Amino acid sequence: MEPFSFATSDAVDFPVSVRILNLEGDEAPIPASTLLERPELQYIGSNQNPHSDLYVTVQVWAGSKPLTVPIQTAYKSFRAERKWYEWLELPIKYSAIPLNTCLAITLWDLSPTGGPGAKGHAIPFGGTTFPLFDRENQLHKGRQKCYIYRHMEADGNSVSKTPATPPKSRAKKGALEDKEAEETERMDKLFKKHEMGELPRADWLDQFVFRKHEKRGLQSARTSMKAKAAQRQQAAQRDATQTDNPSSSPEPSDFWINIELPRFDFPVVFADYEYPPPSLQHPLSASQSNIILKPPPEVQLGPGINRDDDDEDNMGRLIHVYDPEVDARDNPAESKHRRLVRTQHRNGILDKDLKPNAKVRDELNIIMEYSPTHILSPEEKDLVWKFRYHLTRNKKALTKFVKSVNWQDYSESRQAVQVLGKWTDIDVDDALELLGPTFDNAAVRSFAVERLRKADNNELLLYLLQLVQALKYEHISTQPGHEVTQDSSLAQFLISRAVNSFTLGNYLWWYLMVQCDDKSDDQGEENRAIYGKIAYDFMAELVKQPDGVETRQTLLRQAEWIAILSRISGEIKESNESIAKRTERVKHFLADPKNELVTIDPPLPLPLDPSIEIIGVVPEDTIVFKSSLHPIKVAFKTTSGRKYPILFKTGDDLRQDQLVIQIITLMDNLLQKENLDLKLSPYKILATSTSAGLSQFVPSMTFQGISSKFRSNPALSYLKQNSPDSNGPYGLRKETLDIFIKSCAGYCVITYILGVGDRHLDNLLLAPDGHFFHADFGYILGRDPKPFAPAMKLSKEMVDCMGGPNSDYYKQFKQYCFLAYSALRKNSNLILNLFSLMVDANIPDIKLEPDKAVLKVKDRFHLELTEEEAIRHLERIIDDNLNALVPVVIDKLHELVQAFRA
Template identity: 60%
Template sequence: MEPFSFACSSDLKEDVHIKISNLEGSQKPTELTVLLENPQLRHVGSNTSTHSELYVTVRLWSDSKPLTLPTETSHKNFKNARTWNEWLSLPVPYSEIPLSSQLAVTVWDLYPAGGPKTKFHSIPFGGSTIPLFDKDNTLRKGRIRCRIHRHKQADGYSQSTTPFEVQNDGEMTEMERLEGLMKKHEMGEIPENKWLDQLVFRKIEAMERDSLKTLAQLRRQAQSRITNGASNGDNTNGSAKPVEDEGIWYLHIEFPRFDHPIVFTDREYPPPPISTMQNSASDVRLKPPPEVSFGPGIELDIDPSGHPAPGRLIRIYDPEVGVRDNPCESKHRRLVRSSRTGVLDRDLKPNAKIRDELNVIMSYGPLHDLTDEEKDMVWKFRHHLTRDKKALTKFVKSVSWTDQSESRQAVSMLSKWTTIDVDDALELLGPSFENPDVRAYAVDRLRKSDDDELLLYLLQLVQALKFERPSNTQEENQDQVSEAQDSSLARFLITRAADNFILGNYLHWYLMVECDDVSDQQGAGARQLFAQIEYDFMVELMKRPDGPEQRKILRRQGELITLLSKISRDIRNSAGDRTRKIERLKKFLGDPKNELTTFQPPLPIPLDPTVHIVGCYPEESNVFKSSLQPLFITFRTSGGQPYPVIFKTGDDLRQDQLVIQIITLMDRLLRKENLDLKLSPYRTLATAPYAGAVQFVPSSSLSAIISKHKTLLNYLKHHNPDNTADLGVRKEAMETYIKSCAGYCVITYLLGVGDRHSDNLLLSPSGHFFHADFGYILGRDPKPFAPLMKLDPAMVQGMGGPQHAYYAQFKQYCYTAYASLRKSANLILNLFALMSEANIPDIRLEPDKAVLKVQERFHLELTEEEAIRGFEALISESATAVMPQVIDRLHGFVQGFRA
């Protein structure tokens, strides 16, 4: 389809405008006999002069009700034609008019004699009603000719008696077609040709005059037939009288023209609160519906028999339902959960039936909402559930924290609970839990984690700082920090980061990126929060014996990143080809003034603080071909080994950083299950909202390998030859290739990684297969018909084909990895929940659905056997999909054309 641009009426804040152009038509002069029979007609202006003074009023209607007062044209003294050419403005903006809006346009004639049906010495010359929106719900624009219904005032009813279009004027069909072409000419849709256009316009005017005369003659002939028939005795009662020839009249009006079509769009109101009342399964009416009276002209629902449909009701939403508590239920909850019942509940144990129901509740995922009955059940058996570590999050959800008595009981229960897992502690730090005591309890659980485990969740814990609420404790001593404040998440992170430089390195850069994010999505309050935590971290760091030295290292890292960012922007914006830019990069890195060839003392690189660099190799630097032109820099480590890094500006690496962190976590979870899938998550660090560094892993893309070696199997044979092994590839390399393919297939499917093609699928000489470039996640993909899992046929051929034992082994690794990660689904979902307010592109699009998109791929509602069977079908479908192969071919063709 061709692109179609339009604007929404809700965004158009201008008032409704209409231009009254001119009135055209003719009528036979009133005969003297008629004037003698009715002397009052002598005072009607149009009967005394063919160019008498008329004026026009316009009024906005909707649903048979007027929305504005009439707006009228100014006084005009006509000489040759009744032409106003005047714009009228109605005091209603387009953004507020409903879809059923109509303009009632009435032409008024002067009648000084007055009378009961006159209006300020005026009578209706004729009227016409025109809807503002056409049948396509698009605002009308340009010139329009409206049929004038003589001696009728325009009405704005839904079934108007004065429509602007009359279907029985068959002789005007050709004129309407010509008017449509003239309108296209005015809008620029028909090319302009001045000398020919003048001839055409004159011809159309002549045809229009002839058409009006023809219609008038036909009407007079029809009238004469009626009169003759009456005189010949057709009218037996002799009541027929000659009727005045009113002629055919049209009023030309004009609507404003806009650059794009204006499509009606209703105002989006905030969603109403969700009712806590359960809808009944059957709709039972206890009494008949009340009778509803409708105003004139309002359309009714008509049944096939022609009678109005019974039972039409006007439904009104009650916003108090679901917001205000039911007094009976609130009283019941307070009685059930009062402190008096606490003594009885301590020895209460569930029977077999209730125990099964509790087990079902405990199996719910972190996104499942408990019903009121389930909450009451969990509260009732809370003492029994203290031995179940998975029950604490369900118990916290069951507490009404606005009730002080209930809140005090719940807080006292926290210390009695058995130690919970880390995934539950992370859930308690999410946006749904605001009680400071609950969050302090979750932080106490995190204190038991070692630094390596804490590093896996540090990115999410920094984002969880946005959900922290200040403590409400009033009896704090100014010289002593309260227990709630001492166990807060911010104080915990600062303390642990000050004791461990690796944690401190990443905490510093995570906070600096958030402080530098000046986008509207971040907000000034969040920036101020992170800046305060960064300041407190530096203050705490100076209290340590080696704190000044660590702070100096962080400052040197900042200077290095500033230099790299400057040269990256300068090279990207400089003129010249890629060769000149590479020479400029080498010259900058080798310049002694920049102090990049040698670092003294060695500097921990921010990307990986365990690696100390002492300088760089300017001669090995490079500039990549991509649009952002990232820099390739090889640093020299203290051990003498090279450490290649890709540094880029103009791209937000926080999404890639999140995906790599999740891959690293999943790798650790799989290793705990004794399943090493040879994953190689390269390090990624965002140093600014639109800058960052990526570890370079020596490898080749699938497209480059196929272009040079024809198949992946030939590539593996070339780097890992073994004539005695199956397929001629060393067994360790083939096993690495199979395992890494299985691991990345499962992980990228769970994360919904999109935009997969042969240029971002990489393979190292040792057989490690991995993905790069995570610009699309959570199911987003710029390509049509994208598969749920990327399993390229070239990858299968590298295992010997779909019939080889290696491919069966690959599928078995996929099943095992998928089943293992499903066991840790709550941990992964809680990590994504903590990132709900992070300024990450694919999460920012739909923050409330990000976790749901990950959850639906785990299929937690299925048993393990059913989930593996479904994953088996997914592998078969992905391996034989045709559209991904076609798109990969097109992508390769485009990349080759660009090169």
């Protein structure tokens, strides 16, 4: 047997359609005597002509309510038979209709005098209600025959008074109840199955049956006409006034309308996604889990509530009332109870000496290990509040305590601030969490700033990008004459540190300038005003310092230097010249003394790296790259006598690349604190506006270029050419191979955690000394323009350089990966808090799903696993990527595309 196939209605993304075919049947004409007595009847079209003009309306109903507006057929004039043959498309799709959907089909007659059920000059000729799904929940299809109820509009109700298939007694009324009629009905059902393809076709036999059935139909019609003629003679003898409906005929009508529904290749079965209701049970904390709940009370329902009074054994319909807010909101009784309990110990006299027992202490330890994204339950908040004095010695408990406080309660919040003063010193990651958007209390944010004051400038630089973003969560007034330091402890702290350190001041100034330049709707005018006010106050405070005027002048010179580079970069990007002409044009521009780049006096600290002071440009080292934005490589002479090459790019927002490089720099710092130096040495990036920026140019070669130059084991051949050593492993210096293995491990783990996408051989780079690194971070957090992209980029060229997957150096590479992953998991809270502060920073891949950005990074850490399980998971990712075919295919396709563009 062939497998049975079907489709579900929720997958049918097409509008509901019906084709109105024709109207069958007739009725006896109204006697002339009746027309004389009721002259209004003679104006109805169907009383004047048995083939009068009618139009049809169709409306979708469900649950005794209309789902759409009625759709009607176009005007059509009939001569011998009422035929429309017109498709009507209803404004609703099959995927959106419920199971009890039906079509309310009404035929409308016309009369200038109106009548019962009239809508203007239209009066109902008749109606029928046709369900779209049958008893087996399958969608009806093909031709359908529906009974017409004269002078009634289709009601569309669930229990309809105008069903398309009437009761047998109603359907047979006015028809001959003989074997001929039954045979005709049986043949009609078989013809419908034949039309739907459910019966095998035999052309010669089908034609024979059709002719035979046609003759039988004519004979049945003649018999029916004789019977109806006899009925009319009997009706003529009756009083015409016996009917209650003045517009009805003296005899029963027998009208049927034929419609056609769309045909599908497979049966369409009703299906709809049903969201499971949330649990109505409130979770219990560990301290309450040992409570033995009482069995539910037995309730004796009164008569008529849930059973039929006529039958004691027949249970009637139960009505379940579901309240969706039961689980989404706190139980009012429990909330009141918690307020009473906290009020009882508001002064903390009984709580100061309160100590948890072993079981409660274990539960508190579990709470302390929650990640920053975890939401505390009401019971967990009560537990932390109860033992708040005991927890003041635990630095990890502070953020959990702040989350457990009801800051809307003045008395409780005042006591919480007093407890904060007794808390032990916390770590930087917890201080950063307290500066996030979810913590609004000024005392809490000031407490976090006090912890940051203990950090030195080098540590502060690691978080400065996020601290600038945290300024938008401060309550800063932009009124003239009102200093921001009066409103924000964070702003006061950053300004005070920046005016005393040129490096901090340099980066703070450019971070603020980028925020002021962001004119997108996501940033908002209010935020731009806040950052403008902070920048103004920073400059005002800077000039008060002994060398502040000179520092301010240096920052202005940096801005002029950026403006000069932006002008030539913009002109080169918009010109239609060849790369050679563009390069010559840039060289001529840089060599022109009018642009003040040949000689820079006094030396100018580079905005990208203030520790580097430049004294002039080297025009002959200029390169214009062949890409859509045409970035320019410019080399500058430094005070140390060396050249410092940079890349300047306009037309691209570098803030996402800047964030990734900052996180890589932070992770490198964290790994070195664990005595794990993976030789990462990330290059520097600085966004100078929302559409321009600088990046450090590291002399290196892409893996694509290396593969084009060296056919056999390209990475190893490239390193042997630059760092040969006949006594070293594989013919190159051992230090070079060690740098390569460590940097590969570091970048593989970091790019996996950050979900860096669009990895191909053109953005994997290798320096001559063995340093491996990534470039172009346009896709992060799991986004990738290519399908089936690997979770970690580990190319064949990288493994071959280590000696293959069975070599000792490859095993050493995996060990470095495991050590790096384990060390970064220990600092996951810090990394998650940094990302949470960047949620509103208008970073492209974060603003796509800001509520999921931090969770995506958290998922890569797999904090729910033990350290051993997490390492095994990482090993599976490495092995799967090594043996995968898709990355190889993607690299080949990318190579072909780049060759075609060239």
